Amino acid sequence: xNAAPASPSGAAPEAAPVPxxxxxxxxxxxxMRGQLEKRGTPTGAIRFGIRGGGCTGYSYMFQxxxxxxxxxxxVVDAYGVRVFxxxxxxxxxxxxxxxxxxxxxxxxxxxxxxxxGDSCGCGESVAF
Amino acid sequence: MSADDFDPGALFQIEEPDxxxxxxxxxxxxxxxxxxxxxxxxxIAPNGAQPQPVRDASGADILASVxxxxxxxxxxGADARAQQVEHPSRVISSVKRFMGRxxxxxxxxxxxxxxxxxxxxxVVRFDMGGGRDVTPMEVSAEILRVLAARAEAELGAPIxxxxxxxxxxxxxAQRQATKxxxxxxxxxxxxxxxxxxxxxxxxxxxxxxxxxQGLFAIYDLGGGTFDISILRLREGVFQVLATGxxxxxxxxxxxxxxxxxxLEAAGVCEPSDRQRExxxxxxxxxxxxxxxxxQVVANVDSCGLTGFAVTxxxxxxxxDGIVRRxxxxxxxxxxxxxxxxxxxxxxxxxxGSTRVPKVRAVVEKTFKQLPLCDLDPDRVVxxxxxxxxxxxxxxxxxxxxxxxxxxxxxxLETMGGIVEQLIPRNATIPIGARQVFTNYSEQQTGMVxxxxxxxxxxxxxxxxxxxFELRGIPQLPPSMARVEVSFQLDADALLTVTAxxxxxxxxxxxxxxxxxGLDEAAVDALVMESLDNAEADFEARNMAEGRVELGRVALxxxxxxxxxxxxxxxxxxxxxxxxxxxxxxADEAMADTAGTPQRLKQTREHxxxxxxxxxxxxxxxxxxxxxxxxSLGEIESSLAAEDALEERRGSHSPQQT
Numbered sequence: 001x002n003a004a005p006a007s008p009s010g011a012a013p014e015a016a017p018v019p020x021x022x023x024x025x026x027x028x029x030x031x032m033r034g035q036l037e038k039r040g041t042p043t044g045a046i047r048f049g050i051r052g053g054g055c056t057g058y059s060y061m062f063q064x065x066x067x068x069x070x071x072x073x074x075v076v077d078a079y080g081v082r083v084f085x086x087x088x089x090x091x092x093x094x095x096x097x098x099x100x101x102x103x104x105x106x107x108x109x110x111x112x113x114x115x116x117g118d119s120c121g122c123g124e125s126v127a128f
Numbered sequence: 129m130s131a132d133d134f135d136p137g138a139l140f141q142i143e144e145p146d147x148x149x150x151x152x153x154x155x156x157x158x159x160x161x162x163x164x165x166x167x168x169x170x171x172i173a174p175n176g177a178q179p180q181p182v183r184d185a186s187g188a189d190i191l192a193s194v195x196x197x198x199x200x201x202x203x204x205g206a207d208a209r210a211q212q213v214e215h216p217s218r219v220i221s222s223v224k225r226f227m228g229r230x231x232x233x234x235x236x237x238x239x240x241x242x243x244x245x246x247x248x249x250x251v252v253r254f255d256m257g258g259g260r261d262v263t264p265m266e267v268s269a270e271i272l273r274v275l276a277a278r279a280e281a282e283l284g285a286p287i288x289x290x291x292x293x294x295x296x297x298x299x300x301a302q303r304q305a306t307k308x309x310x311x312x313x314x315x316x317x318x319x320x321x322x323x324x325x326x327x328x329x330x331x332x333x334x335x336x337x338x339x340x341q342g343l344f345a346i347y348d349l350g351g352g353t354f355d356i357s358i359l360r361l362r363e364g365v366f367q368v369l370a371t372g373x374x375x376x377x378x379x380x381x382x383x384x385x386x387x388x389x390x391l392e393a394a395g396v397c398e399p400s401d402r403q404r405e406x407x408x409x410x411x412x413x414x415x416x417x418x419x420x421x422x423q424v425v426a427n428v429d430s431c432g433l434t435g436f437a438v439t440x441x442x443x444x445x446x447x448d449g450i451v452r453r454x455x456x457x458x459x460x461x462x463x464x465x466x467x468x469x470x471x472x473x474x475x476x477x478x479x480g481s482t483r484v485p486k487v488r489a490v491v492e493k494t495f496k497q498l499p500l501c502d503l504d505p506d507r508v509v510x511x512x513x514x515x516x517x518x519x520x521x522x523x524x525x526x527x528x529x530x531x532x533x534x535x536x537x538x539x540l541e542t543m544g545g546i547v548e549q550l551i552p553r554n555a556t557i558p559i560g561a562r563q564v565f566t567n568y569s570e571q572q573t574g575m576v577x578x579x580x581x582x583x584x585x586x587x588x589x590x591x592x593x594x595x596f597e598l599r600g601i602p603q604l605p606p607s608m609a610r611v612e613v614s615f616q617l618d619a620d621a622l623l624t625v626t627a628x629x630x631x632x633x634x635x636x637x638x639x640x641x642x643x644x645g646l647d648e649a650a651v652d653a654l655v656m657e658s659l660d661n662a663e664a665d666f667e668a669r670n671m672a673e674g675r676v677e678l679g680r681v682a683l684x685x686x687x688x689x690x691x692x693x694x695x696x697x698x699x700x701x702x703x704x705x706x707x708x709x710x711x712x713x714a715d716e717a718m719a720d721t722a723g724t725p726q727r728l729k730q731t732r733e734h735x736x737x738x739x740x741x742x743x744x745x746x747x748x749x750x751x752x753x754x755x756x757x758x759s760l761g762e763i764e765s766s767l768a769a770e771d772a773l774e775e776r777r778g779s780h781s782p783q784q785t
Contacts, residue, residue: 088658
């Protein structure tokens with residue numbers, strides 16, 4: 001009756017600990033920079049994280065950030081583009097690879113998150 | 129689990145940041161309406177001002193709650209009442225008594241009722257002739273329109289919204305009807321406010337002991353009704369503990385008693401209508417004058433009564449029985465609320481009849497304290513509504529400021545002490561959310577709801593706001609009973625939590641003010657704490673969820689073994705031994721405080737695998753028993769029903785791992 005149970009954050013017991021960071025591919029960083037420039041905020045940043053809600057509980061937050069990082073934020077430098085991740089989200093997204101994909105499904109950023117246990121049909125909500 | 133195990137799923141676009149909520153507010157443009165049975169009134173208290181009644185062009189503020197449909201255009205107030213004698217069936221008074229009532233439960237009245245539009249049509253419609261059928265909501269809306277227009281003229285600007293008062297004992301249907309009336313009148317109804325609560329707010333009783341706590345009695349003696357309410361103030365929120373009274377007792381009875389006395393003095397045994405009217409009018413005048421004078425001279429020309437002296441003592445003797453009936457109701461209501469007079473922090477007088485000195489004296493004696501009566505008792509309810517409306521319009525009043533966003537997440541504690549967030553931090557206020565929870569075991573007949581606030585994963589690390597129990601849940605297999613919990617956070621951050629069992633409809637409601645005693649520094653500290661503990665919290669949550677999952681499986685297996693485990697063909701001895709050992713291991717794993725989520729998961733998987741064959745045999749047996757004498761079609765449809773059931777179970781499981 002219940003979906004696969006929570007896999008603990010982190011990974012299988014024998015795996016090496018995942019560092020508190022996310023990886024942005026060069027292709028993704030280039031698109032981010034392009035979109036920031038197009039938006040008229042070339043020095044702006046991107047905020048990446050998790051928020052509650054969605055049909056299996058959590059969903060990704062991925063948005064422009066005009067302010068400076070908050071005191072506890074992790075700041076990832078991706079080929080000159082700054083990506084902020086708040087510490088609470090980091091628990092759930094660490095090790096995520098952010099890529100940009102162009103294909104039959106359209107254009108968009110793709111998150112390869114090793115912490116994800118289960119995702120809903122649309123892929124926008126995730127479980128851990 | 130590695131990255132190869134799953135489809136990475138959707139493609140994302142960078143979104144614009146959530147704009148900080150900038151809601152349109154109209155400070156000072158909220159109005160408070162006392163929508164009464166016989167009289168109505170609108171008051172304003174713009175931008176923190178003292179509340180004041182709004183008057184019409186002729187200087188009158190009290191509007192008779194009478195609506196006339198005699199002429200093509202609707203007439204409201206005293207002019208409508210003037211037409212009542214001539215057109216009793218086309219002039220509607222006391223429409224409040226019909227609000228939210230079906231055709232079946234309205235008592236006697238002089239109005240023609242339009243035929244139902246269809247069989248199940250329960251809405252009362254008065255047939256006002258000329259094809260005009262009006263509902264009680266529409267009649268009330270006419271009164272509200274007149275009051276709103278008055279207030280708008282006074283404010284010199286469009287009204288933003290209104291607070292409308294209703295009796296504390298109004299049920300959901302009556303409240304909804306009142307809201308609908310506001311909507312029909314084109315008003316945004318900020319909120320309905322219980323009349324006794326409005327009176328308490330007018331006196332600022334919400335500030336008692338810093339708003340922390342207090343107990344109050346509101347004694348409301350109007351023209352035709354008497355209401356007594358006991359209120360409890362706790363952390364900024366008033367709660368009605370008990371109500372009582374008499375819907376056919378009021379100041380009009382004083383007038384009738386005194387009029388009878390005057391007629392007797394005049395030697396008129398069988399008074400004509402004109403004589404009766406004359407005596408009543410004089411009785412009213414004398415009653416009012418006696419509040420200030422020890423003795424008043426009465427004259428009733430139509431009865432030939434002149435220079436008849438009435439002393440206060442005589443009057444008090446006449447109304448003694450009536451006043452005593454209110455005392456009886458007060459004592460009963462105090463008892464219902466389990467409150468002693470000494471416990472009360474204040475007693476408020478509402479309604480014009482409380483101006484009578486005898487009433488005040490009796491109230492003082494009954495409640496063992498001087499009642500509050502500085503504010504006009506005919507207007508105090510509207511004043512409280514006006515203050516509340518001013519706050520809800522966004523005015524800064526005595527340090528009350530409305531929040532734009534939820535400062536800390538609001539949620540419920542679920543099995544295992546885990547927090548299920550319903551309203552996330554930083555959501556725009558006002559906001560509502562609902563979620564369905566299910567039962568854990570078949571033995572369960574109640575559910576405890578613990579409302580918490582904060583960003584931590586475990587309820588024990590969050591602020592506890594309220595705890596209540598919903599009883600009377602039908603005994604159903606695990607996950608089959610469904611309880612819908614709704615959170616409604618109002619503009620002034622009043623949180624209403626309602627839990628409702630969907631099969632029986634039993635429900636419980638609690639109101640709390642999550643922001644009570646919470647300042648910015650405290651919010652910041654709680655948020656930082658959650659960031660510092662993020663990793664440990666997720667570990668704790670995973671542990672708790674693992675425990676709940678294991679507990680659920682263990683309970684199901686244990687129940688099955690107890691029910692059919694003795695049947696050798698279903699459960700061979702060796703399997704039985706293995707299952708019992710796995711159950712033992714499960715108990716140990718759940719009790720182990722130093723365990724890991726992995727261990728809980730492995731233990732559960734082991735238990736599932738050793739009991740799998742047993743479960744399959746049970747299923748087959750049940751199916752065979754079910755198939756006896758049934759056609760294939762019947763079996764297929766029952767299987768389909770089972771599938772649908774299974775789907776529902778899955779989607780409503782309270783924990784979503």
